[in-house]
Amino acid sequence: MTGGMVMGVLGGTVKGGVLELLTVFILSIFVGFEVISRVPTLLHTPLMSGTNAVHGVILVASIVVLAGAQTTTLQVLGFAAVLLATLNVVGGFVVTDRMLEMFKSKKKAAPAPADSGSGGSKPAAS
Amino acid sequence: MTLGTIDLATGVNIAYLVAFVCFILALKGLSSPKSARRGNIIGAVGMFIAVGMTFVDGPVHNVALIVIAIAIGVVVGIPAARLVKMTAMPQMVAAFNGVGGGAAALADIADFVHHGGTIATWLQVCTIFAVIVGCVSFSGSVIAFAKLQEVMTGRPITYPGQQVVNALVGLGIVGLAAAVLGISSVPVLSVMGGLAVLFGVAFALPIGGADMPVVISLLNSFTGLAVAATGFVFDSIPLIVGGTLVGASGTLLTRMMSQAMGRSLTNILFGAFGSVVAGEGGGAAGEQRPVKSAGPEDIGTLLAYSSKVVIVPGYGLAVAQAQHTVKELADALEKKGVEVAYAIHPVAGRMPGHMNVLLAEADVPYEQLKEMEEANSELPSTDVVLVVGANDVVNPAARDSPGSPIYGMPIIDVDRAASVIFMKRSMRPGFAGIDNELFYDPKTTMLFGDAKDSLAKLVTAVKAA
Known part of the structure; x- marks a missing residue:
């Protein structure tokens, strides 16, 4: 019964067959190429960081694992996965946002004081 | 009417659809500096929806554990991302990429453990792929981070017989993968994952710090592919869409980056083996020669x-x-x-x-x-x-x-x-x-x-x- 229930969780997302999943997969490849090929060089770094955040969607699978975990082993694995995936999602989006922030406002948000504070402890000048 | 249950499933699927559109719009938004930031926020909204649906879609145990794990991730992740200096951005991206790869490998191992290895053969293939690629991405990113953060030398690290060692590790992974398919053994899968971690390290060591961005980009697309493969294992379209988008874009970006350096990807990844002699020659020529300096x-x-x-x-x-x-x-x-x-x-x-x-x-x-x-x-x-x-x-x-x-x-x-x-x-x-x-x-x-x-x-x- 428990197995069936967890199967329900795992398979409950989409009741599609293999072919349906493959279709989505193939179409996503084309969309990915198409959308990306228009990105200008100066946005390549934010792009890398932004796509990095998107693969944080692995958090979905990680939660599914932990939500269905009934042994300590699975709980440990699931917990670690959720933790790592959350870092991926949160870090990815926040870092990207910080980079893009710079392109937007021309206001002097000058993070220089904070930077020089931490930079002082690790002097670049030798 | 059975509309009640159908409605929930349909609603969840519609929500996922919205999430995919958000992911695509996010990447599209990055095409111009003006829309980029908005695009990123749209992506975050899509992620929020996709993750939120996991709580609606089916029974959820261990809620406390889930909340704690997410809370720790948020509490550690936000300050790390907020406080990192702009100069340290590349290694930060490497780090966040690595944890994603690690999460993919863990989720797939957990699924395999849960089913005691008794899943359809093609799902086993997906599991094996995701575990290998996720582990390589994880450890490769750790080395990329260490090189860029200058925790370790940024120079290519090579030693005699390195290619032989790498090939042996690679062969070991292939052999164990075949064994997993044959006997559906959880311990064998775990050892294979361990070897893949080793392989990620071995793969990144001989690459110089200057080439690391290309490697990070490549590993980013690797993680995307691992996530997509995980999507097949978990029968989850959000994972397939998100992972594949990243896999495709990452591949393209990696190619553009190698082009910008005027080198082939093969040369970047394996060039160190050939250039060791040339590198040493250059070093020896660096004796004191007069330079002109001024105040x-x-x-x-x-x-x-x-x-x-x-x-x-x-x-x-x-x-x-x-x-x-x-x-x-x-x-x-x-x-x-x-x-x-x-x-x-x-x-x-x-x-x-x-x-x-x-x-x-x-x-x-x-x-x-x-x-x-x-x-x-x-x-x-x-x-x-x-x-x-x-x-x-x-x-x-x-x-x-x-x-x-x-x-x-x-x-x-x-x-x-x-x-x-x-x-x-x-x-x-x-x-x-x-x-x-x-x-x-x-x-x-x-x-x-x-x-x-x-x-x-x-x-x-x-x-x-």
């Missing part, structure tokens, strides 16, 4: 009385946090009627576009940022080129000496300007560890010291001139 006052005067100055910013500028000071210098020069432009190499900084981000932070107007080709056509009519903390991207060896490890990489032809000023901390060679002939050229003047200090002194000198 900031002289150089300030030279700059103030030029009509056209091109600044070539490199990673050294970023390390010294000198982007604001360089902007001050440009302003001071413009007040004197000097035409100022910045020549941006595609891989200046440590990732394509990294330097653009840093200069945007200092409010440098876009119009002054010249891409490499445009800058190269202007350099012959330039009086003074000021190279701030860049080396490899202006090294004529990349153009002229076929034996050099960086031969073939497109460079900014600073040697075509009337005079060249290198601002450097010391005579130490650049990130790639290659000596630069241009240092010894009669038209070159060195200005030694911390980039920020020297620039500040130049600002004073220019104002006084």
Whole structure:
């Protein structure tokens, strides 16, 4: 019964067959190429960081694992996965946002004081 | 009517559909500086929806554990992302990529453990793929992080028989993968994952720090593919869409980055094995040779009385946090009627576009940022080129000496300007560890010291001139 229930969780997302999943997969490849090929060089770094955040969607699978975990082993694995995936999602989006922030406002948000504070402890000048 | 249950499932699927559209719009938004930030926020919203649906779609146990794990991730992740310096961005991206790969591997191992390995063969193939690729991405990213953070040397690490060792580890992984398919054993899958972690390390070690951005980009697309494969295992379309989008875009970006360096991906990944001898030869030639150096006052005067100055910013500028000071210098020069432009190499900084981000932070107007080709056509009519903390991207060896490890990489032809000023901390060679002939050229003047200090002194000198 428990197995069936967890199967329900795992398979409950989409009741599609293999072919349906493959279709989505193939179409996503084309969309990915198409959308990306228009990105200008100066946005390549934010792009890398932004796509990095998107693969944080692995958090979905990680939660599914932990939500269905009934042994300590699975709980440990699931917990670690959720933790790592959350870092991926949160870090990815926040870092990207910080980079893009710079392109937007021309206001002097000058993070220089904070930077020089931490930079002082690790002097670049030798 | 059974609409109640159908409605929930349909609702969840519609929500996922919205999430996919968000992911696609996010990537699309990144096509222009104006829409990029909004695009990123749309992506975050899509992620929120996708993750939220996991709580609606089916029974959820261990809620407390889930909440704690997410809370720890948020509490650690946000400050880490907020406080990291812009210069350290590449390694931060590497770190966040690595944890994603690790999460994918763990989720797949957990699924395999849960079913005791009794899943359809093609799902086993997906599981094996995701575990291998996720583990390689994880450990490869850790090494990339360590190299860029300079926790370990940025130089390629090679040792005799390395290729044999790597090949053996690779063969071991293939063998264990076959064994997993044959006997569906959880321990075998775990050992295979362990070997894949080892392989990620072995794969990243011989790659020099300067090439790491390409590796991070490649590993980013790897993680995407691992996530997509996990999507098949979990029968989850959000994972397939998200992972595949990243896999496709990452592949494209990786190719663009290698092109910007004028090298093939194969050369970047495996080039160290061939270039060890050339690298050592370069090192041996680095004995004391006379260079011309001058103080900031002289150089300030030279700059103030030029009509056209091109600044070539490199990673050294970023390390010294000198982007604001360089902007001050440009302003001071413009007040004197000097035409100022910045020549941006595609891989200046440590990732394509990294330097653009840093200069945007200092409010440098876009119009002054010249891409490499445009800058190269202007350099012959330039009086003074000021190279701030860049080396490899202006090294004529990349153009002229076929034996050099960086031969073939497109460079900014600073040697075509009337005079060249290198601002450097010391005579130490650049990130790639290659000596630069241009240092010894009669038209070159060195200005030694911390980039920020020297620039500040130049600002004073220019104002006084």
